[in-house]
Amino acid sequence: MAAPNSATLESNQFIVADEEYDEDSIPGYTLPQPSPNGAGPTTPGTAGAGKGKGRAPEQLAPPSNVNELSGRIGTPSGSGSRSPNTNKSQTIAGVRLETRYTGVDSLDEPVTTTLARDLLSIYSKVVQVLWPRRKGQAREVLRDWDLWGPFIFCLSLAIMLSINAPPTQSLGVFTGVVVIVSVGSVIITFNAKLLGGRVSFFQSLCALGYCIFPLVVAALVGTFVHILLVRLPVTLVALAWSVWASVNFLDGTHIETQRILLAVYPQCLFYFVLAWMILIQ
Amino acid sequence: MSGKYQTLDVNEEAQPLEFKSFLGQPDAAVEPAPAATSSRRGYTTDRPVSTSFWQVEHYQKWFDVDTNTVLMRCLMSMYPIDSHLTGPEGPDLYGPFWTLTTLILALFVSSSLASSIASYLSSEPTDYNWTLLSVAVGLIYIYGLAVPTGIWAVLQWSGVQECSVVECLSIWGYGMTVWIPTALLCIIPVPLLRWGLTLLAALISLAFIIRNIYPILATAESKSVRLFVIVFIVLHLGVALSLKIVFFSYYVAKPIG
Numbered sequence: 001m002a003a004p005n006s007a008t009l010e011s012n013q014f015i016v017a018d019e020e021y022d023e024d025s026i027p028g029y030t031l032p033q034p035s036p037n038g039a040g041p042t043t044p045g046t047a048g049a050g051k052g053k054g055r056a057p058e059q060l061a062p063p064s065n066v067n068e069l070s071g072r073i074g075t076p077s078g079s080g081s082r083s084p085n086t087n088k089s090q091t092i093a094g095v096r097l098e099t100r101y102t103g104v105d106s107l108d109e110p111v112t113t114t115l116a117r118d119l120l121s122i123y124s125k126v127v128q129v130l131w132p133r134r135k136g137q138a139r140e141v142l143r144d145w146d147l148w149g150p151f152i153f154c155l156s157l158a159i160m161l162s163i164n165a166p167p168t169q170s171l172g173v174f175t176g177v178v179v180i181v182s183v184g185s186v187i188i189t190f191n192a193k194l195l196g197g198r199v200s201f202f203q204s205l206c207a208l209g210y211c212i213f214p215l216v217v218a219a220l221v222g223t224f225v226h227i228l229l230v231r232l233p234v235t236l237v238a239l240a241w242s243v244w245a246s247v248n249f250l251d252g253t254h255i256e257t258q259r260i261l262l263a264v265y266p267q268c269l270f271y272f273v274l275a276w277m278i279l280i281q
Numbered sequence: 282m283s284g285k286y287q288t289l290d291v292n293e294e295a296q297p298l299e300f301k302s303f304l305g306q307p308d309a310a311v312e313p314a315p316a317a318t319s320s321r322r323g324y325t326t327d328r329p330v331s332t333s334f335w336q337v338e339h340y341q342k343w344f345d346v347d348t349n350t351v352l353m354r355c356l357m358s359m360y361p362i363d364s365h366l367t368g369p370e371g372p373d374l375y376g377p378f379w380t381l382t383t384l385i386l387a388l389f390v391s392s393s394l395a396s397s398i399a400s401y402l403s404s405e406p407t408d409y410n411w412t413l414l415s416v417a418v419g420l421i422y423i424y425g426l427a428v429p430t431g432i433w434a435v436l437q438w439s440g441v442q443e444c445s446v447v448e449c450l451s452i453w454g455y456g457m458t459v460w461i462p463t464a465l466l467c468i469i470p471v472p473l474l475r476w477g478l479t480l481l482a483a484l485i486s487l488a489f490i491i492r493n494i495y496p497i498l499a500t501a502e503s504k505s506v507r508l509f510v511i512v513f514i515v516l517h518l519g520v521a522l523s524l525k526i527v528f529f530s531y532y533v534a535k536p537i538g
Contacts, residue, residue: 169411176414193337194344258347262375273386280393280409
């Protein structure tokens with residue numbers, strides 16, 4: 001019961017953390033309130049009801065530490081006295097940490113849920129690209145970029161074009177499309193950066209990749225319909241849509257108006273190459 | 282009496298007051314410095330003054346051009362009477378790179394369209410030869426980017442000091458501009474017209490290159506450096522001939538009409 005010397009207190013801290021984690025799952029348990037002059041006498045009275053008395057000195061660790069450790073490790077959120085807010089910032093050993101509960105516990109969810117969430121994220125980005133909403137939070141969708149969408153669109157475009165190509169050249173077409181899409185978007189991003197635009201590199205890659213989507217649709221149409229009078233307007237509309245959608249993302253880059261055309265032109269060139277390859281397949 | 286004391290007091294007070302004005306002076310002294318060392322057009326003023334060469338900002342000074350400047354340079358390269366690179370803005374790298382890339386695209390479009398027109402007119406189905414695209418990429422980028430860099434290295438080695446690699450790239454890159462309309466016009470399947478257009482384009486671009494590179498060569502001390510012009514002419518005519526043979530030679534299998 002009496003406060004031990006500081007040396008034993010230090011050595012006991014790890015044990016305290018483990019024990020505390022066990023007791024955290026007990027519903028009625030209340031955490032010790034932080035008090036500056038040793039919380040030793042009060043904690044065993046509340047917590048040690050069904051436990052042995054031998055653990056009583058272990059509870060003498062500084063209460064603030066106990067709080068933090070259990071707060072970070074313990075997943076059950078229903079443990080009584082802990083504050084229910086999702087963002088908590090703590091100071092551990094002089095380092096300020098901030099933990100956020102993102103609302104999703106992705107460790108023990110089924111794989112289908114994970115895949116569905118990724119597909120939904122790709123879908124929401126495609127919608128944002130095809131019909132850009134200028135205001136509100138929808139524009140922030142591309143802020144958490146991913147390269148899954150560009151990768152999928154690039155691969156599907158390459159596969160569709162290489163299927164339609166003559167068998168001896170299908171490998172070359174596949175390689176060509178993949179190289180054009182990947183290298184082209186990197187070059188366009190660097191071009192916008194070099195012209196003085198403030199562009200996040202991967203965000204720009206993500207946006208340019210998602211803007212391929214209309215052309216993927218055009219390629220899909222072209223795979224099944226071989227009449228030129230159908231393919232030509234579809235491809236032209238898809239090209240215009242792609243260019244328009246990608247130009248929309250130049251809004252936030254702060255490129256001067258005298259040279260905005262210099263940033264737009266490579267994008268037109270990029271999508272025109274792809275559209276032309278779709279057209280002559 | 283009191284008036285004199287007052288003036289002395291003011292003078293003594295002026296020194297602490299001047300100390301206050303020192304706080305403003307560093308700002309005034311630093312302010313013109315970035316403007317002087319930054320870009321010529323003053324747009325990218327927040328750029329660091331000294332940048333290492335793997336940073337993007339290092340290359341921004343060669344992309345500091347406006348749309349009008351690039352368009353004017355492209356047009357002037359087709360009318361090579363006056364040297365266009367002597368403007369106040371100096372050579373840029375945007376124009377050369379995208380001129381070459383556009384030329385590749387134009388070659389791709391024109392040769393594929395010409396092949397499909399030829400197959401339509403001769404009524405036998407042919408597929409486009411996709412390797413032409415990679416040939417175009419290789420040929421144009423090597424002649425437009427690698428060759429000027431090599432020429433710059435050779436010129437440095439032979440004692441021409443007033444030649445920067447950006448200038449060489451700019452000359453050769455803008456010089457290829459005239460091939461873009463030529464490639465699109467060469468879709469027309471008339472052999473004589475194609476030969477004429479190719480010859481015209483070769484002469485115009487050659488004149489542009491020589492017009493711009495010769496003053497640089499003339500700055501060298503030894504006269505023999507000027508003989509490099511012959512190498513440039515031979516190289517350029519070789520590239521023009523290979524462009525003609527590889528890309529502008531889709532003919533109808535049987536004569537029209």
